[in-house]
Amino acid sequence: MTYEQDHHSTHISQQFNDELEQVRTELLTMGGIVERQVTDAIEALIEGDAELAEQARKNDQIINDMELMIDEQCTRIIARRQPAAADLRLIIAISKTISDLERMGDEASRICRHAIELADENGKGRGYQEVRHIGNLVRQMLQDCLTAFARSDAEMAYKVAKKDKSVDQEYRTAMRTLVTFMMEDPRSISNVMNVIWVLRSLERIGDHTCNMAEHLIYLVSGTDVRHSSLSDIKKTVRQHDADEKNS
Numbered sequence: 001m002t003y004e005q006d007h008h009s010t011h012i013s014q015q016f017n018d019e020l021e022q023v024r025t026e027l028l029t030m031g032g033i034v035e036r037q038v039t040d041a042i043e044a045l046i047e048g049d050a051e052l053a054e055q056a057r058k059n060d061q062i063i064n065d066m067e068l069m070i071d072e073q074c075t076r077i078i079a080r081r082q083p084a085a086a087d088l089r090l091i092i093a094i095s096k097t098i099s100d101l102e103r104m105g106d107e108a109s110r111i112c113r114h115a116i117e118l119a120d121e122n123g124k125g126r127g128y129q130e131v132r133h134i135g136n137l138v139r140q141m142l143q144d145c146l147t148a149f150a151r152s153d154a155e156m157a158y159k160v161a162k163k164d165k166s167v168d169q170e171y172r173t174a175m176r177t178l179v180t181f182m183m184e185d186p187r188s189i190s191n192v193m194n195v196i197w198v199l200r201s202l203e204r205i206g207d208h209t210c211n212m213a214e215h216l217i218y219l220v221s222g223t224d225v226r227h228s229s230l231s232d233i234k235k236t237v238r239q240h241d242a243d244e245k246n247s
Contacts, residue, residue, distance in 0.1 A: 016081055020090060023073050027094050027101075030066040031146040033059060034101045037108040038142065038205060042135035045115035045198060046128055053115040056108065063105035067098045086219075093219035097149070100208040100215075104142070107201040107208075114194045126181055126188060127195030130174035134202045137167050141209045148213065154220040157213040158237045162230055167206035174199055 037059045044053035074095045077083065083091055141163050148156035178196055182189050214225050217233065221240040225233045 013081075016077075019073070019077055019081070020087065023070055023077070023094055024090070026066070026070050026073070027097060028146060028150055030063065030070065030098060030101055031142075031149070033063055033066070034104050034108070035139070035142050035146065037063070037105060038111075038135075039139055041108040041111035041115065042131065042139070042202075045111060045118065046132055046135075048115075048119040050116045050119040053112040053119070057112040060105050060109040063102055067102040070098050071095060086222075089219045089222060093215040096215045097212050100211045104205050104208045107204050110201045111198050114198050118191060118194050121191065126192055127174070127178050127199070130170075130177070131195060131198055131202070134167060134170050134174065134199060137163065137170065138202050138206045138209065141167070141206060145209050145212050145216070148216055152216070152220060154217045154237045154240065157216040157220075158233055160213040161210050161217075161233060164206050164210040165230070167203060171199060171203040171206075 037056050040052055040056035040059075043049070044056060074091050077091055078088075081087075141160050144156060144163075145160045147153075148160060175196065178192050178199075182192050211226075214233070217223070217225050217237060221236055223236045223240075225236055228236070
């Protein structure tokens with residue numbers, strides 16, 4: 001199921017079309033930078049690579065600047081073009097999505113900070129397997145969500161939102177394991193606490209990715225699915241699919 005990507009191609013103003021396409025393209029560019037930052041942050045932690053962590057951390061400023069720039073473009077479009085219907089939903093969805101991407105950048109930056117501390121302490125050990133596993137789940141969610149945005153694919157966005165339950169479950173399981181380990185070996189508390197904060201950041205990145213998926217479903221279907229259950233989101237996506245086929 002896809003949103004009419006060329007919906008705005010029917011506008012009389014070619015400049016308006018170009019402005020909408022530009023902010024959409026810049027959103028995907030920003031998403032790609034965040035995806036790279038998350039990947040590098042996880043890799044830096046697992047490999048004990050403080051230099052890579054420092055490099056990834058610097059991307060946070062680039063991400064912050066992109067959020068401001070795209071947000072300003074969205075505001076300018078609303079002020080000058082007064083968009084309606086699908087165009088307005090596109091601007092709203094982009095504005096909310098860049099906010100989630102910026103927060104993901106903040107979480108990735110936190111992971112980098114902990115990676116540097118652990119590398120300095122040569123703290124590689126307990127919890128790294130959980131970081132790798134949950135990190136891979138979250139990275140795949142983000143990658144799929146950006147692909148869903150590029151294709152305006154609500155069905156794919158729904159599947160991303162569905163995966164967040166797996167991330168939450170894996171996170172809770174990892175927490176129980178690591179807390180038990182700290183109780184058995186108090187000497188490990190300092191290092192394991194760093195890993196716990198990393199897992200917390202990964203879980204938050206999963207939540208923000210789920211938010212992005214919901215923004216896309218709103219863009220495609222016109223229905224706000226925030227705070228909806230997964231079954232209700234599924235109904236919304238499937239109903240829109242049926243409506244498209246019958247139209």
